[in-house]
Each structure stands twice: as C-alpha cells, then as structure tokens.
Amino acid sequence: MPYLRTWRTSRPPRQTVSPSESHVSRPCISKLVSDRYSDVIVLSEMISYYDISGCYILRPWSYKIWELIQEWFNVQIRKLDVENAYFPLFVSQDRLEKEKDHVEGFAPEVAWVTKSGEDDLAAPIAIRPTSETIMYPAFSDWIRSHRDLPLKLNQWSNVVRWEFKDPTPFLRTREFLWQEGHTAHASFDDANVMVRKALDLYRRVYEELLAIPVVPGYKTEKEKFAGGHSTTTVEAYIPVSGRAIQGATSHHLGQNFGKMFDINYQDEKGETQTAWQTSWGLTTRTIGVMIMVHGDDTGLVLPPRVAPLQCVIVPITSKSCPIEKLAPYCGSILESLQEKDIRVKLDDRLIYNPGWKYAHWEQKGVPIRIEVGPRDLEKRGARLVVRFGGEKVDVGVDGLADAVAAKLDEVQKGMFENAVKFRNDHLVKVTEWKDFVPNLELHNLVLTPWCGGEHQDWEEWVKDKSREESLANAGLEGEADTTATSVAAKTLCIPFDQPDLPEGTKCIASGMPATCWVMWGRSY
Numbered sequence: 001m002p003y004l005r006t007w008r009t010s011r012p013p014r015q016t017v018s019p020s021e022s023h024v025s026r027p028c029i030s031k032l033v034s035d036r037y038s039d040v041i042v043l044s045e046m047i048s049y050y051d052i053s054g055c056y057i058l059r060p061w062s063y064k065i066w067e068l069i070q071e072w073f074n075v076q077i078r079k080l081d082v083e084n085a086y087f088p089l090f091v092s093q094d095r096l097e098k099e100k101d102h103v104e105g106f107a108p109e110v111a112w113v114t115k116s117g118e119d120d121l122a123a124p125i126a127i128r129p130t131s132e133t134i135m136y137p138a139f140s141d142w143i144r145s146h147r148d149l150p151l152k153l154n155q156w157s158n159v160v161r162w163e164f165k166d167p168t169p170f171l172r173t174r175e176f177l178w179q180e181g182h183t184a185h186a187s188f189d190d191a192n193v194m195v196r197k198a199l200d201l202y203r204r205v206y207e208e209l210l211a212i213p214v215v216p217g218y219k220t221e222k223e224k225f226a227g228g229h230s231t232t233t234v235e236a237y238i239p240v241s242g243r244a245i246q247g248a249t250s251h252h253l254g255q256n257f258g259k260m261f262d263i264n265y266q267d268e269k270g271e272t273q274t275a276w277q278t279s280w281g282l283t284t285r286t287i288g289v290m291i292m293v294h295g296d297d298t299g300l301v302l303p304p305r306v307a308p309l310q311c312v313i314v315p316i317t318s319k320s321c322p323i324e325k326l327a328p329y330c331g332s333i334l335e336s337l338q339e340k341d342i343r344v345k346l347d348d349r350l351i352y353n354p355g356w357k358y359a360h361w362e363q364k365g366v367p368i369r370i371e372v373g374p375r376d377l378e379k380r381g382a383r384l385v386v387r388f389g390g391e392k393v394d395v396g397v398d399g400l401a402d403a404v405a406a407k408l409d410e411v412q413k414g415m416f417e418n419a420v421k422f423r424n425d426h427l428v429k430v431t432e433w434k435d436f437v438p439n440l441e442l443h444n445l446v447l448t449p450w451c452g453g454e455h456q457d458w459e460e461w462v463k464d465k466s467r468e469e470s471l472a473n474a475g476l477e478g479e480a481d482t483t484a485t486s487v488a489a490k491t492l493c494i495p496f497d498q499p500d501l502p503e504g505t506k507c508i509a510s511g512m513p514a515t516c517w518v519m520w521g522r523s524y
Helices: 027-043 060-079 100-109 132-142 188-209 256-260 285-294 323-339 354-363 374-379 397-425 433-441 457-473
Strands: 047-049 056-058 090-092 111-116 119-127 151-160 175-185 215-218 230-238 243-254 264-266 272-274 276-283 311-315 344-346 368-372 381-386 392-396 427-429 445-450 490-495 516-521
Touching: 027 047, 027 285, 056 060, 060 175, 060 188, 060 285, 132 151, 132 175, 132 256, 175 188, 188 215, 188 230, 188 243, 188 276, 188 285, 230 285, 230 490, 230 516, 243 256, 243 285, 243 516, 256 276, 276 285, 285 397, 311 323, 311 354, 323 344, 323 368, 323 374, 323 397, 354 368, 368 374, 368 397, 374 381, 381 397, 392 397, 397 427, 433 445, 433 457, 433 516, 445 490, 457 490
Parallel strands: 311 344, 311 368, 427 445
Antiparallel strands: 047 056, 090 119, 111 119, 151 175, 175 276, 215 230, 215 490, 230 243, 243 276, 264 272, 368 381, 381 392, 445 516, 490 516
8 A cells, every 4th residue: 555644734723812822833843744745746646856956847647737727727718818829938138137126026036048058158048937028029019009909918838936945846846837928908997807807717726626715815015026016816725834825916017017118009099108018827836735725644635627537446356256347347437437528547457456546546636436346246336435525425327427427516515615614714803913923823814904005114024023923932032034934924915805994993013094904824
C-alpha cells in the first residue's frame, strides 16, 4: 500500500478570545503543513521536483486539471467577445522600464537574459513577469479609431517571477502557467464592467469548479497592482494553516499605460482620446489552493468537475472469478459511464491487488471508486465508494450511470458547502485592537473597521504591530520574520459585500472615523 504521512492538522472550532487567553506558536505549524503538502503532491503524482529551485514538473494528473480549467474558461471568455492570442516571452529593457511604477513593482522578480552562447547581448532582455509592456505597443499599432474598440485579448502562457521567498509548488513558484486577459475600451465605465466580469469568472472557477468559496473585493491602495488605477481580487481561505491566499486579480489600469504607449484613437467627433485598459489573470496557483482546502489524511480529495478521472472501476477477482470472467461486465459499466461523458478508467492491472488500488486512487483523490466483484456480477450491480466522506452504496447496473452522475453532482455540492461552512466559522469581526492578534492565532480571518484611502501608513503599522505581538506570544521576541509565511497580518481586500458600519465607528488602527470594513489575515 502506498505510504502517505498524515498531513492535515485538526480543525479547531471557531473561537474569539480576549488578550488574556493563551496563544499558539504559528511558525512551527507552517513548517509542518509545508512538509505534508509536499508529500501529498509528490505521492499523488501531481508534481516532480526539478533541479532549478522554484521550478517544477507538472505531471499529467495536475496538468489535466489545468486543462479542464482552460476548457471551461475559454468557453466563458468567448461569450464576452475575448479572443485568444499569443505574444513573445521576451521583453526589451526599454519597454519594461517605460512605465516607472510598473517596473518598480516587478523589478526584484525580473529574470534577465544577458548572453547568447559565449557572447554578451548588446542589451539585456527580460523574461516576462507579466505582459503589459509586451502587448501594449501592439495595441498602439492596432487601435486607431473608436471602431477598433473594445479590443479584448487573452493569452495562455508561462511567466517567470524570480521569487526570493521559500518556493512552494503551485502556491509560490518562479515559473508558472496562467491566462492573462488584456482589453482596451473607449470609457472608464466600459473598462470597469470588464474588470468585474473577469473577476466574476474567477469567482466561478473557484466556487463552481474547485468547490472553494472566495471573498471578492478591492485591494487597498498599498496592495493594488503597480501602475494601475485599482485592483480587484478573490481571496480564499486555507483551513489547514488558517491562512488566506490571493486567488486571482482583475485590474482597472486607467489610462496610465495608454499614455505611456500611445494607445490613442479618434472618437466619433474626430478628437484624439486615450484608451482605458484592463488586465486580469488566473494561475496554476488554483491547483495548490484546491489541494490544501480539500485534502485529508489520505491525500487528495478532488472536486468532480476538475478531477482528471471522476471514477475508477476496480475489479475484485478470485480463483473462481478471474479477470477474464469479470472483464466483459466491467467493460459494459465503463461504456455506460463514457456515454454519460463521465471521465472513467478501468484499472484491470494484474500486478496490483485491489487493496493497493484502493489506496492508490484514494491518494490521487478520484471522487468515486466502483468496486466490482463476484457477488456484484451475480447480482448485476456494483458498489460505489465516495472519496469525500467515505460513503459506500450498492447500485444496480441498469441505473448505475445515472446514479454515478447524480453522486458526482452531490459530491461537488457537498465539498463546496463544507468549505463554505469552515471558512465562515473562521471569519470574525473585530472592532478593538486587543482582539486582533488573538484571533489571528486561532486561524481566523478578521474583518475590521478601516479609515482606508490615503492612510497607507496604518497598514504598515498593523503589519509591524501584529508581527511584533505574534512573535512575542510565541517567545520569539526579536526574531526575524521574513519567510513566505510571515506571522504578520496584511490586508486581503475591502469586500464588495460590506457589513453595516454604524456611524461613529473608529478605525481599529488609527482611531480615525472608519469608512469601510477591510479583511485581514496571515497570507501565503
């Protein structure tokens, strides 16, 4: 039987505490989670490690999940008149540095090509960390009139961001796969509509495909995309660590890039105008979030809509009922499921016994296992074993395909509801600083009143103060906190769905009048 180390810590119930209650040291727990996560992704054949730090091989089991997301997403963006294209991997130094705020935001992560063979290049060439500065000179060439707008393009590609923090497969890598949408519009409002439609597609990827609830909202001024007007985001919650993770972002770029790259057009009156732009992206981080939200002590638990295999059929043979006798019956079950467009495999390998196969497919997270033995052949039925929750049910062969399809829908719904409940149990409101860090220690996301807007210094104050108190509570006063999983709190988003804010409510940090609620957490 494949070996897999237990990887999920117990899930604590929702709690709110006063500062006088005890605290939990987080750094050691983060390390434990990281080790277990690595076990899961390797033993389930999602990832193979590579000899360059931060770069990983996506094996077919994980790449198929990405393909299923791609297939769904392409259908949805076509409904928005977005077309797929492809732009080069490399960007010249002049182009990359043309937009000051943009390059400053990415400068530490840019990888440069400086040689061709033994010869130095005349000028270094950057490997794209994102494609605004690659695509927008082309936009300038293509857009001349208001009739050329809106221009809506998407590309599926890889990018490189040379992270210096601890790399983690899927979650924080130096090379990753993504889609990036880039659009140009005649008005601010049209661009804003595109931003929100793109973000809603990301919400649907997480909630409808991956069965993960997310909180949509605006990034604060401090956290928004460098060089853009505003950034929207969907934020997910990782139960095993009590941390948040940014799921995807959609940016309103305003006219900043349009002015830098001369993306101008003649309006209906013949006057020259600058286009309003958006960019939006979703990455293979989605797969890592899914693994950490749904996995259990055995390994992966895959939502049916993105599972590479939704069912596996396992024959149970005996001396009196060899595989030759079971094979035609299992084959008929296979065909009936394929006719329903269910992704299914017959595991008729003779070198492994049924127990090994059970453990193998459970570890890989296949939603339903169909066991077929001599008694099932005799009774014209089969046993369904559900990965999520472990339910076992015997079904007659005549209604088996319909039963499996219904069970897959039920599992998808159940996984989402389970994740929603756990996330909601760990989303708390805090209105006084004394309760802020204690709730972070209990794996909670924290909603607080916030003065917002131009008061960016108070975000840094919360980050520094929460780090200081957390390290002190763990007995680590004066220790550095520079890893990828810092104990400091950061703003996640200003949720679109805002709770009531009573008049006179004070900002939790500055004490100034609050203008909104903001969500904080420890983040990957």
